[in-house]
Amino acid sequence: MEFRTATRSDVPAVLQLLADDDISRERGFGDAPVAEDVDAAIWAAFEEIDADPNNELVVADDGGEVVATCQLTFTPGLSRLGARRMTIEAVRVRVDRRGSGLGSDFMAYALNRARERGCRIAQLTTDKRRDDAHRFYERLGFVASHEGMKLVL
Amino acid sequence: MEFRTATRSDVPAVLQLLADDDISRERGFGDAPVAEDVDAAIWAAFEEIDADPNNELVVADDGGEVVATCQLTFTPGLSRLGARRMTIEAVRVRVDRRGSGLGSDFMAYALNRARERGCRIAQLTTDKRRDDAHRFYERLGFVASHEGMKLVL
Numbered sequence: 001m002e003f004r005t006a007t008r009s010d011v012p013a014v015l016q017l018l019a020d021d022d023i024s025r026e027r028g029f030g031d032a033p034v035a036e037d038v039d040a041a042i043w044a045a046f047e048e049i050d051a052d053p054n055n056e057l058v059v060a061d062d063g064g065e066v067v068a069t070c071q072l073t074f075t076p077g078l079s080r081l082g083a084r085r086m087t088i089e090a091v092r093v094r095v096d097r098r099g100s101g102l103g104s105d106f107m108a109y110a111l112n113r114a115r116e117r118g119c120r121i122a123q124l125t126t127d128k129r130r131d132d133a134h135r136f137y138e139r140l141g142f143v144a145s146h147e148g149m150k151l152v153l
Numbered sequence: 154m155e156f157r158t159a160t161r162s163d164v165p166a167v168l169q170l171l172a173d174d175d176i177s178r179e180r181g182f183g184d185a186p187v188a189e190d191v192d193a194a195i196w197a198a199f200e201e202i203d204a205d206p207n208n209e210l211v212v213a214d215d216g217g218e219v220v221a222t223c224q225l226t227f228t229p230g231l232s233r234l235g236a237r238r239m240t241i242e243a244v245r246v247r248v249d250r251r252g253s254g255l256g257s258d259f260m261a262y263a264l265n266r267a268r269e270r271g272c273r274i275a276q277l278t279t280d281k282r283r284d285d286a287h288r289f290y291e292r293l294g295f296v297a298s299h300e301g302m303k304l305v306l
Contacts, residue, residue, distance in 0.1 A: 011231070018232055029233055041235035048229040054207065055229065073228050075208065076201040078164070079171055079243045080182055082194035087240065090232045111306065120306050125278060125299035134300055141304050146278035148299025149290050153264065153273050 001102070003109040006057040006069070011038060011046050013066035014059065017092040023127050056113065060093075060106050068093040068106050074117050086114035088124040091133075107140055125150075154255070156262040159210040159222070164191060164199050166219035167212065170245040176280050209266065213246075213259050221246040221259050227270050236273035239266070244277070244286075260293055278303075 006014060012035040018024060019032035033039065049055040054075065060068035070091040076084050088110055093103045114122045125148030126133045134144060159167060165188040171177060172185035186192065202208040207228065213221035223244040229237050241263055246256045267275045278301030279286045287297060 014231060024232075027233070039234060042231055043235075045229040045231055045235040045237070049231075052207065052229070054205065057231070071228075071230055073226070075224075075226050075240075075242070076198040076205070077224060077243060078167060078195055078198055078202075078210070079177075080180070081192060082196075082198040084198070087226075087228075089228070090230060111304070114306055122304045122306060123278065123302065125276065125301050127299055128297075134302075137302050142302035143304070144281075144300045144302050146280055146301025146303060147287055147297045148278050148301035149276065149287075149295035149297050150299060151264070151275045151293070151295045153267055153275060 001067075001105070002061045003058060003106060004061060006046075006059045006066075008046065008050075010057075010059050010061075010066050011035075011042065014057065014069045015042065017066065017069050017094060018090060020095065021092065023129065058106075058110065058113075060102060062097075067097045068102060070106070070110060072110055072113055074114075074119060080120060083120035084118050085121045085123060086110075086117065086119040088122065091124070103136060104140065107137075111140075154220075154258070155214045156211060156259060157214060159199075159212045159219075161199065161203075163210075163212050163214075163219050164188075164195065167210065167222045168195065170219065170222050170247060171243060173248065174245060176282065211259075211263065211266075213255060215250075220250045221255060223259070223263060225263055225266055227267075227272060233273060237271050238274045238276060239263075239270065239272040241275065241277040256289060257293065260290075264293075 015032040019030050024030055049057050056072040058070050059066045071089045073087045111122055168185040172183050177183055202210050209225040211223050212219045224242045226240045264275055
């Protein structure tokens with residue numbers, strides 16, 4: 001199992017992982033396009049992430065198969081004595097690989113990236129309905145100290 | 154009242170606003186340095202934010218006085234059909250200016266920046282103890298749909 005930055009050819013598999021999720025389906029994003037139908041906006045987003053040193057799209061690659069993904073964003077800030085923080089978004093582990101320890105290993109990789117980048121805090125938000133995810137992150141040491149508030153524009 | 158990107162000379166006033174907060178004090182960040190004692194890490198963070206098109210440190214300037222601040226981060230992503238999102242961090246309104254409508258106007262400015270940058274979602278986390286803040290953001294249309302989880306590294 002290799003954890004690494006995603007390349008352009010990983011994008012369809014990442015979209016598949018993002019779509020294969022009950023809450024994404026409920027939001028109307030439950031269908032992943034096949035490679036040749038990936039929208040221009042998605043390619044543009046990938047290119048922007050790929051070019052930005054403060055964004056990393058990460059995958060878990062099991063012998064050529066993408067089985068997990070997340071996006072890491074590193075943000076400088078003046079709070080907490082100028083501490084850099086890492087925000088983790090869009091975490092998905094393929095359904096048939098859950099409960100295998102892959103998720104924990106993958107997050108350990110992400111938190112190690114945070115340390116390498118000099119972050120002093122890691123943060124994420126998870127939908128309140130994802131009880132399993134809350135327990136998972138609490139086991140990793142995350143504390144649900146904040147309300148995660150969203151506004152669709 | 155002018156809402157604008159912060160300059161280097163605003164940094165001490167921004168630090169003062171960040172420090173003047175019960176929860177920041179509890180975290181051990183309740184003292185703001187005077188201008189000549191601002192730490193190198195904070196200047197480095199400011200310079201990095203200033204140079205990064207995906208980060209904006211914003212202030213409310215009332216005739217030369219900084220009376221509110223927040224940081225905006227614009228993040229490209231593959232989720233939600235390649236939607237860009239804006240994350241709002243480190244929001245502070247000076248104690249004597251709360252309840253005056255300044256906070257709402259300031260957030261309206263921030264949400265307008267999100268629209269100008271093509272974001273389809275705005276998000277923030279707020280400490281669960283900040284009941285007033287939750288009501289404030291809910292009035293602006295934010296929904297507390299997520300747990301905000303943090304891990305200090």
